Amino acid sequence: MSTHESLAPADTATSGRIQQHRKYLMCRPEHFTVSYSINPWMEPTRPTDTAKALRQWQTLYDTYLALGHEVELIDPLEGLPDMVYTANGGFLIDGIAYGAKFRFAERVPEGPAFMEWFRANGYEVVEPAEVNEGEGDFLLVGDTILAGTGFRSTGDSHREVGEVFGREVVSLTLTDPRFYHLDTAIAVLDPVEGPSGVERATIAYLPAAFDERSQGILRERYPDAIQVSDADGAVFGLNSASDGRNVIISPRATGFEAQLRERGYTPVLVDLSELLLGGGGIKCCTLELRGVQR
Incomplete structure (x- = not known):
């Protein structure tokens, strides 16, 4: 299925899924390369194709616009090849931006x-005191x-983000180094608000990415969640973006695609295989901007 074909509007009346307008921050991968290794996906000896990364990124950008969403851009800086992964740059709610403090130099x-x-x-x-990698782990x-720890963001950042936003924070521990950020192992599928009485699988997740305590928390809090297979997790199927109806996912996550359709979502397939060489996918390239500007 092509991206164009998959953008056909879903029948909301039958699917029960309601699209919400989103506003995102992205960064063109003009300087993308893999010159160091800070996660298991990064192999500096493997060639990367910056032009291909740009083409794939452009497809994602165009997809968001075609779906009616807004996209802001931050200028890429030379020497910072991972700036394309904007989700790690902060965490924003109600016009407040909790900044990122990265673990690796x-x-x-x-x-x-x-x-x-x-x-x-x-x-x-709000400038952070604690190590955190933004929406990668929040x-x-x-x-x-939901707050991830185990590889990048520290547990102290979970306390700090809770104090900044005055919201409940649920700590989850990642145990598989391939899934080093929370957004590689959990996808938030539904909008914050929806019609009452509509069954909603709020999240999808990969159980094997978490310790037993965290798996128990997820089962208890989200009994209707989609549990994704290891095969779909391993192709970054969960590193996706959703507007409540359309879910932009990797075309290689075929099992997850079928699960989404069964629940009334509309999968939209976008291939970011080149950017996966840096350990990032669709969600990594997408930071949600929540709150009114200016």
Whole structure:
């Protein structure tokens, strides 16, 4: 199925899924390469194709626009090849931007660059004291913040993000180094608000990416969640973006695609295979901007 074909509007009346308008921040991968390794996906000896990365990224950008969403852009900076993964640049709710403080030295300069963009675009910026990698490890589900730890963001950042936003924070521990950020192992499928009485699988997740305690929390809190297979998780199928009806996913996550259709979602297939060489996918390239600017 082509991306164009998959953009056909779903029958909301029969699917029960309601599309919500989204606003995203993205960064063109003009300097994309893999010159160091900070996750198991990155192999500097493997050639990368920047032009191909740009073409694939452009398809994702165009897809968001075709679906009616807004996309803002932050300028890519030379020497920061991972800036394309904007989800790691912060976490925003109600016009407040909690900045990122990266674990690895190679990405540390990204934090100030993103916070400068947030300030320039009217957001109230909270500079972090604790190590965190933004929406890579913080996911908003309803009024709750799911927070990941184990590889990048620290547990202390979970306390800090809760204090910044005054919301419940549920800590989850990642145990598989391939899934080093929470957004590689959980996809938030539904909007914050929806019609009462409509069955909603709020999230999809990969059980094997978490420790037993975290698996128990997810089963208890989200009994209707989609549990994704290891095969679909391993192709970054969960590193996806959803507007409540359309779910942009990797074309290789065929099992997840079928599960989404069964639940009334409309999968939209976008291939970011080149950017996966840096350990990132659709969600990694997509930071949600929540709150009114200016």
